[in-house]
Amino acid sequence: MEKELELINSNLSNALAKLVETKKNQNKDDDWRNRKERIARLLWLHIQHVQLTVITHRRRSQQRSRRRYRHLRSFFMQQMVEMQSNYMQMYAMLRLKRASLEDEESEESDANDNIQQTNITDNQIVYEDIFPELSDEEFLNKLHITRSTFKALCRQLTPAMRKGGQCSGSSLEISLDKCVALALYYLASGERISIISNLFSVPRLRTIKCLKLFCNAVMSTLGKALRKLPQSEPDCGNVMVGFQKESNMPAALVGILGVCSIPIRANSGPLNYAGQSVMRMEFLLDDRMLFRELRLGNGSRASMMPLFSKAPNRLTDLPQIPINGRLISPFVLVPPQQNYPLRRWLLQRYADPIAPHEHDFNEVAERLQELSDCALHRLMSRWHFFIQPLDIRFQTASCIITAAAVLHNLLEQISEPHMLEWGNAVDVSKFKSDPLPDCCEDVEGETEKGLRVRDFLARTISSTEI
Template sequence: MEEEINLTTAHLSDVLEKLQMSKSTGDLKSRNEKVAHLIKLHIQHMKRTVTMSRPRGQQRTRRRFRMLRSFFLRQLIEMQSKYLQMYAMLRLRQFQLNSTSQCTDEKSTEEVQQATKEYSTSEAVDQTAVNVPRQRQFFEHLMPSFSDKEFLSKLHVTRSTFQTLCRQLSSTLRSAEDLQPPPIVTANKCVALALYFLASGERISLIAEKFALPRARAIKCLKIFCNAVMSGLGKALRRLPQMKVDCENVAAGFQRESNMPAALMGVLGVCSIPIRASGYLLMEFLLDDRMLFRELQLGNGNRAATCSPLVPSFAVIPNTLTSLPKRQINERRIPAFVLAPGDQNYPMRPWLLQRYAEPEAPHEHDFNEVADHLYELSDSALHRFMSRWHFLSQPLDISFQTASCIIQAAAVLHNLLEELSEPHLPEWGNKVKVSQFRATHPMQTPPSEGYEDDSELVERAMDVRDFLARTISSTEI
């Protein structure tokens, strides 16, 4: 571009010089007009030259950047490939030496550790014998320095409750064989890792790095903790009320809360939890009058899954509801029942009632008003559960079996913490929306073999619902 500008300028100078030395008889005015016209043409030519040359220069610059970026990516991929090969070789060598460690002397062990130290990189946290700087160890050095408020915000339990859990589960965790291979995972560290995973919502790979453990080892710790919770504290996930006193308390609690006649044993809910590997997990839960989890059923929502789809609870005869004694309401005996959502293929049964789809009479609207209030309580309980345990806030990067185990343990812990009146901070639920967990696909309709006449059951259910609705209307204040 500079050469073109210089050439144009030289031509202009020559023309101006010739025009100045010209001996024509024209007056000075005409000569000045010619000079001005030449200068104008020169400026236009200069603009055109600059306009055409600049994009070409920019294109050459972009082309060089693309070439450099491609070269850098090739080098990066090559370095990563070499590192993975070296890492696999070191792991194999270390495994071979560890298997014969009883027959080797201390010098060989020191050589292996030195070789591992020389070739380790930032991903060395995946190795079995990982060494993390003291200032980066989360459990050993950061957690003890937390204030009570920081401890609660990180693990969503108070420090005293954490210590109580550690004491109650220590015997079970210490006997777990998967926690014994070096580096030994203590019972307290296992509990801290599990609670941090449940409360933080971070991916398991990041948590494994924070606790200086391989990802597979961190998942094993989670499974061991969940099994210990279910075996030691599983009674917190209480089954459907069966004892007379428990049934009385639950029915009376629902009646105080919603004016539902004292025959309601629980409210059913269904939600969908996404899993990266297998689509989503379908969770069906039964809540009592205190909005604690009584029943929990988990199924793989993926239609292509090998396991059978989730069948609605209490849909098949006989079940625990049909075995409960009938309740006396206004000189009439009606079966104990649960309230089911109307969009999940629940059959209409005397013990499994739903709201009116198209209410017309006043008592039908009254029943729906009570049912809607109970559904709102169910959504509030689910919001409280998911805001306490943020691991449900994003798709789980674990298998269906592992997710099922963790969710059951999380429900047990939730019940336990609710009964202990553990703090539940409002800001935990600021970003949790229950609507995003609503199950969009209905559950599988149960088979009809062995049933009574379906139409007769539906008529009996509608009769029970009408009786309850009229009772609600007659007792309204």
């Protein structure tokens, strides 16, 4: 700023000196007055420029300083408020933990050190020690199940969990109800295991054992909720009718295949487009968007064959369905661009539709394929542990994911509440899976048979379209 002012002053002095010198040598004529007026005008504009420069630069520097101080002050206050809030929450949690530990010690002494009997008391509900004074709505938002369903789940899983703990030969040293609460909170919150361990005051290894015990109990007790499809002919018939009501697809569709990639930290498996280590999940949906079958793989299993790609399988064992005087094999709809082979029992949309009936088939297939994204979004909305990369091993992750699907099916069947705001943080497009290598060869002309079946179904759809 000082250098600019010195330059302006020197220019002004030079202009005045030239004015004086010109005045001495100037003949007295009419040009002298006009030149003097022009020089005076230039000097006036020059002074205005000096004033504007000084005021503008000074004002801008002051504004920048004030803005910088204001940002620093607001950032500092925000950090102080967060630290104070975290301190208060931690203090309250520690006080609750200390009170609960004192109560447990007094109960253990009154029960003559009968630890095992105290841990598995059916009437003792531990969630009130972990989440005190929660309303029913707050409890639902914490564990994503209602309080009554939680109590029923504890009663139903307690025998299997007690038996599983005895068979493993290692005591969890925590009550089984608390184990159920821990597992459900892990599934619903999406927090890392280290945070769950601190919240429940349980070591990390014991937390993982608790998750395994819970998931094994879910599979042994409630595993029927994940019924494989096709299971029986009547079951397949109901699914076919359901899909026919949902769309204009002829009553031969028994399921929709979906594929996604689940990020995982504790594994050196294949990488997705974002450079993350992932595990591939294939799932089969019925007409009610329930998960009928899951298959997980990564690492050496990443080169596995697509589901139902080889014959014979459960689909080929089903009896054929008569449609407009022609026998059609029951089939499933597979996602596009995943290198699934085209078979009589595995159909996908036309890659380059030309004829009207081909466009009609693609329209129906795309509408049905949207059910896959809807079901996946609903599953991940209820269980937020899918959102963050899993910090557990593949075997443990497979057990937890399968149990989560079983619980999801069970809760959907009993019409358990599902809040829309749970899905605000879920974007299923981030779980898009890369296609598997094309390793399926045509056997006995199955590709040609699949083309003929798809063309027949497409023409049937066009002829029955309203």
